[in-house]
Amino acid sequence: MTATVESGRSVDLPLLSVESVDVHLGRGRRAAHILSQVDLTVRPGEILGVIGETGSGKTTLARTVMGLADPSQGEIRLQDKVISSLRGSARRDLRRGGSVQFVFQDPLRSLDPDLTVEQLVAEGLVTQGQASSHEIATRVREALGWVGLDESLLSKHPAQISGGQRQRVSIARALVLRPQLLICDEPVSALDSSNRNNILRLLDELRTSRGLSVIIISHDLSSLAGIADRVLVLYRGRVVEDGPISEVFARPRHPYTALLIASAPALSDQLADQRPEPSSEQHRPLHVRQLRLVDADTATVSNDLEAGCVFRARCRFATDVCGTVPAAQDVPTAHGGGWRVSCHHHSTWRAELEDADRPRVPARPEPLPH
Ligand SMILES: Nc1ncnc2c1ncn2[C@@H]1O[C@H](COP(=O)(O)OP(=O)(O)OP(=O)(O)O)[C@@H](O)[C@H]1O
Numbered sequence: 558m559t560a561t562v563e564s565g566r567s568v569d570l571p572l573l574s575v576e577s578v579d580v581h582l583g584r585g586r587r588a589a590h591i592l593s594q595v596d597l598t599v600r601p602g603e604i605l606g607v608i609g610e611t612g613s614g615k616t617t618l619a620r621t622v623m624g625l626a627d628p629s630q631g632e633i634r635l636q637d638k639v640i641s642s643l644r645g646s647a648r649r650d651l652r653r654g655g656s657v658q659f660v661f662q663d664p665l666r667s668l669d670p671d672l673t674v675e676q677l678v679a680e681g682l683v684t685q686g687q688a689s690s691h692e693i694a695t696r697v698r699e700a701l702g703w704v705g706l707d708e709s710l711l712s713k714h715p716a717q718i719s720g721g722q723r724q725r726v727s728i729a730r731a732l733v734l735r736p737q738l739l740i741c742d743e744p745v746s747a748l749d750s751s752n753r754n755n756i757l758r759l760l761d762e763l764r765t766s767r768g769l770s771v772i773i774i775s776h777d778l779s780s781l782a783g784i785a786d787r788v789l790v791l792y793r794g795r796v797v798e799d800g801p802i803s804e805v806f807a808r809p810r811h812p813y814t815a816l817l818i819a820s821a822p823a824l825s826d827q828l829a830d831q832r833p834e835p836s837s838e839q840h841r842p843l844h845v846r847q848l849r850l851v852d853a854d855t856a857t858v859s860n861d862l863e864a865g866c867v868f869r870a871r872c873r874f875a876t877d878v879c880g881t882v883p884a885a886q887d888v889p890t891a892h893g894g895g896w897r898v899s900c901h902h903h904s905t906w907r908a909e910l911e912d913a914d915r916p917r918v919p920a921r922p923e924p925l926p927h
């Protein structure tokens with residue numbers, strides 16, 4: 558892939574670029590505005606974590622990249638090819654080519670119960686219709702090896718193998734087509750914690766060994782913190798923050814990201830262990846009670862994604878200016894790679910908390926005891 562030089566460093570150009578994408582779902586008057594002005598990039602060998610509460614548009618974003626939903630505005634590029642405008646046979650060819658693959662949340666539901674593991678993994682190659690049966694058999698075994706599965710499973714059906722093995726079969730089905738980008742929608746939420754860690758470790762190994770780029774949609778912030786390079790935070794269809802995961806999680810710039818992190822106790826513990834100076838004001842952990850608006854649950858939320866900041870009704874730092882949509886602004890990163898946040902008060906809201914927490918100094922010194 559083409560390389561460019563930035564600050565004296567050689568960096569890869571993005572594999573995937575999503576630019577100013579809007580998505581409406583449903584027809585006519587019932588069409589709902591699901592994504593607004595979404596921008597993201599994924600570089601070769603990079604893992605991007607996508608987080609956000611239920612209904613924020615994570616799956617819609619993945620489906621749009623896969624060509625299963627059409628943007629009403631904006632552009633999606635794979636390397637230098639615009640894929641969002643492909644239709645009909647051109648889109649089918651792209652899908653069959655297999656350069657972007659999707660791994661579903663629940664392998665039991667997404668795998669045909671009547672097919673064997675061998676048939677399931679071979680399916681994409683058979684549909685492509687280009688490889689000989691000998692080649693298909695070889696590539697199926699190769700893909701199973703990549704995901705750490707034994708050939709003895711080839712004749713089994715999905716119901717005869719464990720949940721962790723089924724998820725590995727789903728990943729092998731995708732890998733057999735030698736994709737450049739793998740999109741995993743909640744790949745571990747149906748698994749127990751040991752299988753969860755194994756699958757995430759596998760994705761991490763695959764990006765190193767195969768140079769694969771991976772998008773992982775997950776509610777599990779602490780698992781993502783262990784493997785993702787970057788994180789993109791969605792709230793009600795808008796990207797509110799996007800940056801290097803270690804920096805975003807250590808010091809989030811958007812009040813919603815801060816609330817998500819404070820609400821994930823396992824992640825907070827993990828971050829506390831990594832923090833070099835626990836007492837540093839810069840990195841002082843924030844608590845849900847500091848960030849949450851008291852009447853957040855009863856606040857009236859507008860469905861109009863263009864009517865000001867999408868987080869306004871739940872944000873305790875909102876002011877009048879938040880009635881306009883905040884533009885994404887760059888904030889400095891320690892290690893490069895870009896960090897963008899969409900909040901009018903991204904550089905000042907934290908100081909409000911710090912001021913409120915600071916111990917009050919008595920107006921006059923106390924008289925000394927005699
Ligand atoms: N076909 C559709 N027509 C209209 N609205 C839809 C359609 N599909 C999804 N939506 C709405 O789009 C919004 C985003 O849904 P999406 O499934 O992308 O969210 P999500 O972030 O993946 O949520 P979850 O974490 O629950 O999986 C939701 O409000 C959902 O109700």
Ligand code: SF4
Nearest residue numbers: 866869872879900901
């Ligand atoms: S723009 Fe305003 S309402 Fe939105 S997150 Fe920032 S402070 Fe809160």
Ligand SMILES: [Mg+2]
Nearest residue numbers: 615616617742
């Ligand atoms: Mg979803």
